[in-house]
Amino acid sequence: MNDNSNYSRHVPVSRRVRDISPSATKEMANLAAKTGGCVSLGQGVPSFATPDHIVAAVTEIMHSDPASGKYTLQSGMIQLRECIAGYLLQEKNISVNPENEICVTVGGMEALLTTIFTVIDPGDEIILPSPTYASYIEQVLLAGGIPKFVPLTRDWGLDLPAIRQAVNPKTKAVMLCNPGNPTGTVFSDDQTMELGRMAVDCNFVIITDEAYDYILYSNETLTSLLGLKTMREHIISVFSLSKKYALTGWRIGWVAADQRWMEQIMKVHDATTICAPTPSQFAALVALEGDQECVTHMRNALVRRRTLCCSRLDGLSEYFSYVPPKGAFYVMAKYLFSDSPSREVATRLLQEAKVITVPGGSFGPGGEGHLRLSFGGKSDEINEAFDRIERWLVRFG
Numbered sequence: 001m002n003d004n005s006n007y008s009r010h011v012p013v014s015r016r017v018r019d020i021s022p023s024a025t026k027e028m029a030n031l032a033a034k035t036g037g038c039v040s041l042g043q044g045v046p047s048f049a050t051p052d053h054i055v056a057a058v059t060e061i062m063h064s065d066p067a068s069g070k071y072t073l074q075s076g077m078i079q080l081r082e083c084i085a086g087y088l089l090q091e092k093n094i095s096v097n098p099e100n101e102i103c104v105t106v107g108g109m110e111a112l113l114t115t116i117f118t119v120i121d122p123g124d125e126i127i128l129p130s131p132t133y134a135s136y137i138e139q140v141l142l143a144g145g146i147p148k149f150v151p152l153t154r155d156w157g158l159d160l161p162a163i164r165q166a167v168n169p170k171t172k173a174v175m176l177c178n179p180g181n182p183t184g185t186v187f188s189d190d191q192t193m194e195l196g197r198m199a200v201d202c203n204f205v206i207i208t209d210e211a212y213d214y215i216l217y218s219n220e221t222l223t224s225l226l227g228l229k230t231m232r233e234h235i236i237s238v239f240s241l242s243k244k245y246a247l248t249g250w251r252i253g254w255v256a257a258d259q260r261w262m263e264q265i266m267k268v269h270d271a272t273t274i275c276a277p278t279p280s281q282f283a284a285l286v287a288l289e290g291d292q293e294c295v296t297h298m299r300n301a302l303v304r305r306r307t308l309c310c311s312r313l314d315g316l317s318e319y320f321s322y323v324p325p326k327g328a329f330y331v332m333a334k335y336l337f338s339d340s341p342s343r344e345v346a347t348r349l350l351q352e353a354k355v356i357t358v359p360g361g362s363f364g365p366g367g368e369g370h371l372r373l374s375f376g377g378k379s380d381e382i383n384e385a386f387d388r389i390e391r392w393l394v395r396f397g
């Protein structure tokens with residue numbers, strides 16, 4: 001027997017996993033770590049630290065309550081679920097039973113994954129209005145589904161006739177990220193309600209992702225489709241506390257849906273995570289019940305950073321065009337100075353100008369030719385990044 005031949009054989013990685021790609025956002029962050037000295041318009045993490053009152057309260061609970069280091073019920077602590085149900089009713093007119101229609105999850109990410117696994121069988125299609133949040137693509141593939149891209153309109157609106165045309169018997173869901181990452185778009189109630197009626201008529205589900213619901217740059221208020229009785233069974237809604245309360249590292253969010261869905265979602269959640277981290281559940285409770293001044297403070301800072309980012313882009317109108325963001329803290333900047341693929345442009349910008357951005361092509365069709373810029377960082381960092389881009393563009397010629 002030849003030992004060497006055994007060494008050269010590999011157990012293959014599953015096709016499902018082979019078919020998915022590492023996130024471009026993290027790839028750029030890794031490249032930046034190797035390059036050194038970079039400033040970031042890349043990752044979607046606002047600069048804020050977790051508010052002191054949340055850290056202090058959780059620290060105190062961890063010292064005084066031995067249960068705070070143990071598993072909770074799979075769906076989350078009942079006092080947190082009751083608090084979430086009250087919040088959803090008050091803020092969004094969504095009525096859900098805290099006993100069996102809310103599952104507290106490991107961030108919005110786990111809520112999305114468990115939902116997608118619950119909704120589709122291998123071979124089913126999920127419509128992704130595109131450019132789309134890149135992780136939806138990988139999550140759909142991971143669940144054996146087929147991402148069906150439907151381009152957004154030129155100003156990043158929903159193309160409802162095109163979505164209707166894309167619907168077929170294999171269509172199980174449409175992802176609705178509103179406000180949108182990566183475009184900063186906000187879909188109007190007229191558009192989302194029409195999509196909701198389509199979901200009922202054509203019998204698919206809308207998975208709403210409301211991670212950025214707290215940050216709109218107009219006085220618009222958005223209707224949450226889950227709150228509408230006529231379409232309730234067709235809506236599964238995902239929420240995150242990551243950005244709103246500067247809790248990205250705590251990994252806490254939830255999914256809300258009719259009991260019929262939730263019973264099934266709970267099976268996936270239990271099989272993957274058992275429950276969300278208990279200290280983080282306490283953090284969520286403190287965040288939701290506590291003083292909301294921290295949210296106002298962060299929101300105001302993001303309003304100023306948006307103005308700064310837009311004015312710096314306006315100063316580079318020869319090189320970039322963009323649709324001003326109406327929500328979240330991202331701009332998809334279309335570059336006018338190169339025909340190269342966005343991955344190449346972003347990599348050059350990182351290596352030569354030391355500015356991190358995310359290649360637009362990683363967000364699906366319609367994203368190519370763009371760079372996603374995040375203005376979650378501090379104003380100094382945004383200014384420094386644009387100064388470097390300006391100098392690089394002059395050299396670029």
Ligand SMILES: Cc1ncc(COP(=O)(O)O)c(C=O)c1O
Pocket residue numbers: 044106107108109110133177180181209211239240241242248251252253
């Ligand atoms: C649109 C969108 N949904 C979900 C998430 C995941 O958030 P979480 O940190 O709650 O898992 C993000 C994070 O950037 C996001 O941008």
